[in-house]
Amino acid sequence: MAESETPDALRDDLRTAWHRYIDMLVPLRPTLYGYCRRLAGNVWDTEDLVQDTLLRAFGHWGVTYPAIRDPRAYLLRTATNVWIDTLRRRDTEARALMGSPDDAPASGANPETSSHVRDAGSRLLQRLSPQERAAVVLKEVFDMTLDEIAELLATTTGAVKAALHRGRDRLGEPEGAAASRRPVPTPQLLDRFIELYTAKDVAGLVGLMLDGGSGENVGNSFHIGRGHPSEGTPQFLYKVVHGHEEWPPQTRPDSVRIERVDFEGEPIVVLFATRWGSEALEVIFRFEEQDGRIARIRAYGFCPETIRAVGEALGVPVLTGLYRAPTPAPGASWPDPGRSGR
Numbered sequence: 001m002a003e004s005e006t007p008d009a010l011r012d013d014l015r016t017a018w019h020r021y022i023d024m025l026v027p028l029r030p031t032l033y034g035y036c037r038r039l040a041g042n043v044w045d046t047e048d049l050v051q052d053t054l055l056r057a058f059g060h061w062g063v064t065y066p067a068i069r070d071p072r073a074y075l076l077r078t079a080t081n082v083w084i085d086t087l088r089r090r091d092t093e094a095r096a097l098m099g100s101p102d103d104a105p106a107s108g109a110n111p112e113t114s115s116h117v118r119d120a121g122s123r124l125l126q127r128l129s130p131q132e133r134a135a136v137v138l139k140e141v142f143d144m145t146l147d148e149i150a151e152l153l154a155t156t157t158g159a160v161k162a163a164l165h166r167g168r169d170r171l172g173e174p175e176g177a178a179a180s181r182r183p184v185p186t187p188q189l190l191d192r193f194i195e196l197y198t199a200k201d202v203a204g205l206v207g208l209m210l211d212g213g214s215g216e217n218v219g220n221s222f223h224i225g226r227g228h229p230s231e232g233t234p235q236f237l238y239k240v241v242h243g244h245e246e247w248p249p250q251t252r253p254d255s256v257r258i259e260r261v262d263f264e265g266e267p268i269v270v271l272f273a274t275r276w277g278s279e280a281l282e283v284i285f286r287f288e289e290q291d292g293r294i295a296r297i298r299a300y301g302f303c304p305e306t307i308r309a310v311g312e313a314l315g316v317p318v319l320t321g322l323y324r325a326p327t328p329a330p331g332a333s334w335p336d337p338g339r340s341g342r
Helices: 003-040 043-061 071-098 111-126 130-140 146-152 157-171 187-198 202-208 232-242 304-314
Strands: 209-217 221-224 255-263 266-275 278-290 293-299
Touching: 003 043, 003 071, 003 304, 043 071, 043 304, 130 146, 130 157, 146 157, 157 278, 187 202, 187 255, 187 266, 187 278, 187 293, 202 209, 202 232, 209 232, 221 232, 232 293, 255 304, 266 304, 278 304
Parallel strands: 209 293
Antiparallel strands: 209 221, 255 266, 266 278, 278 293
């Protein structure tokens, strides 16, 4: 096999294995979600913990000895380890931000005081958006140049400068000040997204994205960049607007509509689909904003437990159940009609 063909072949093999893995674990997903919900607390952190657990277990499954015989116990143990690692990472980031990572506590230092310092660092970091947090940590802790940070974050040096400026400003705000709370996307950005979606203006939606922005079907697919008209975020947004024309007719809804709602203090976009004469919540979109544009969209269309939790909180009917996109076979794809404009 030619070297240039290897990445595609590996990608196809991994996609097939992932689909088989996800299909096998369907009966265990509600238990995993319930356990992660008790660890993480809120809906979004819970789904992140579920996805991180699935990824780690997938990576370790084929190289674990003795072989895994009890998938349920293995998943719950993995979730516990991922959660502990997350807490440790937050603690490390907090200490790094509050001082040199090589600084050791002085002999006889008060553990309670050290704990307060770490907690303060964690609170400081939580004030920042992901882009601001990454920029501050890469600059202040790893002493990277603006160009290096821009390349790592797939953005421009100007955007890095702006993120550093905003991040440092927020870190300087007094505790409890309005500006010190972690930012959420503006309703205006989401309303513009809805307006362009309703007009089926894919090009307009692509224009709302940052150059290095990403679109993600959580647990199913990841799309980055807007440079190629039929790949990356243009492909993601085309499917958001037009649906999957390549899927069998019985999988496609009669009609869809989206609207902005407030969930736990954060504006989100929810998609309602009508099937067999009844309308129900099927997809949730979360957004991260930077410089008035979309830095990240996460679509929770293949996260049934999260959709049900949000639907219950909003008091709306829910129709869900898929953990991945339907395919003719694991790893396979339906023939794509190849419509233009993606």
